[in-house]
Amino acid sequence: xxxxxxxxxxxxxxxxxxxxxxxxxxxxxxxxxxxxxxxxxxxxxxxxxxxxxxxxxxxxxxxxxxxxxxxxxxxxxxxxxxxxxxxxxxxxxxxxxxxxxxxxxxxxxxxxxxxxxxxxxxxxxxxxxxxxxxxxxxxxxxxxxxxxxxxxxxxxxxxxxxxxxxxxxxxxxxxxxxxxxxxxxxxxxxxxxxxxxxxxxxxxxxxxxxxxxxxxxxxxxxxxxxxxxxxxxxxxxxxxxxxxxxxxxxxxxxxxxxxxxxxxxxxxxxxxxxxxxxxxxxxxxxxxxxxxxx
Numbered sequence: 001x002x003x004x005x006x007x008x009x010x011x012x013x014x015x016x017x018x019x020x021x022x023x024x025x026x027x028x029x030x031x032x033x034x035x036x037x038x039x040x041x042x043x044x045x046x047x048x049x050x051x052x053x054x055x056x057x058x059x060x061x062x063x064x065x066x067x068x069x070x071x072x073x074x075x076x077x078x079x080x081x082x083x084x085x086x087x088x089x090x091x092x093x094x095x096x097x098x099x100x101x102x103x104x105x106x107x108x109x110x111x112x113x114x115x116x117x118x119x120x121x122x123x124x125x126x127x128x129x130x131x132x133x134x135x136x137x138x139x140x141x142x143x144x145x146x147x148x149x150x151x152x153x154x155x156x157x158x159x160x161x162x163x164x165x166x167x168x169x170x171x172x173x174x175x176x177x178x179x180x181x182x183x184x185x186x187x188x189x190x191x192x193x194x195x196x197x198x199x200x201x202x203x204x205x206x207x208x209x210x211x212x213x214x215x216x217x218x219x220x221x222x223x224x225x226x227x228x229x230x231x232x233x234x235x236x237x238x239x240x241x242x243x244x245x246x247x248x249x250x251x252x253x254x255x256x257x258x259x260x261x262x263x264x265x266x267x268x269x270x271x272x273x274x275x276x277x278x279x280x281x282x283x284x285x286x287x288x289x290x291x292x293x294x
Contacts, residue, residue: 021150227269
């Protein structure tokens with residue numbers, strides 16, 4: 001019998017421990033959370049999650065979207081210009097504690113320079129390296145290549161969305177706004193869908209087509225490229241909760257994705273979810289199970 005969450009032979013907190021370590025992270029189906037820490041605010045346009053970072057990790061989320069403002073040589077966690085009341089210390093500490101208790105897992109962390117810096121004496125990259133040294137008990141993978149799982153168990157893989165004058169993690173700084181795109185001019189090639197503008201509820205259908213188009217390609221790309229597919233979207237008339245859950249007239253991304261995953265269990269790449277605890281973590285667990293679909 002293959003391991004699966006559905007037959008309870010694998011725990012969501014330790015699911016990676018059942019994966020062959022010789023597999024590349026890009027060959028895995030990885031559940032992720034878009035704007036991971038935007039669970040601290042009630043603003044409908046800003047909130048993208050209900051579950052805390054610790055809950056997300058324990059329920060199987062392995063790719064984090066961490067957005068920082070560089071202030072006074074420290075990182076404050078932000079959603080755009082909105083401070084979320086957390087510091088980067090909180091994020092790293094939570095991740096380190098989780099990995100210490102679940103050493104067969106790894107965490108992929110996208111770190112983005114989210115908002116203009118204020119009162120800083122050093123670069124964003126220098127402050128990031130200061131945090132790496134400050135939390136010496138947490139192991140980071142800061143090489144530029146697509147790693148094998150066995151080389152990064154117990155550690156954090158950096159996807160870098162900030163400038164650095166020297167090699168530091170996997171470079172994703174060539175990230176256009178509101179687009180589906182490839183990044184090829186780096187050691188690790190990526191195919192990414194991040195079309196986040198959903199101005200009105202009827203536009204959810206267009207967003208779903210962007211998601212599904214990359215899902216159709218993912219089985220043939222995974223392993224050779226790292227596929228990242230954002231299920232998130234927002235607009236003044238369609239805040240994240242409406243894009244995710246729909247309204248009386250429009251089906252949301254959650255329902256559409258549920259139908260797709262039920263119909264086809266195949267490699268999906270990395271899927272970045274809003275409100276990833278929907279229906280008792282249904283999507284997160286279904287995505288994890290895709291790792292044994294072959």
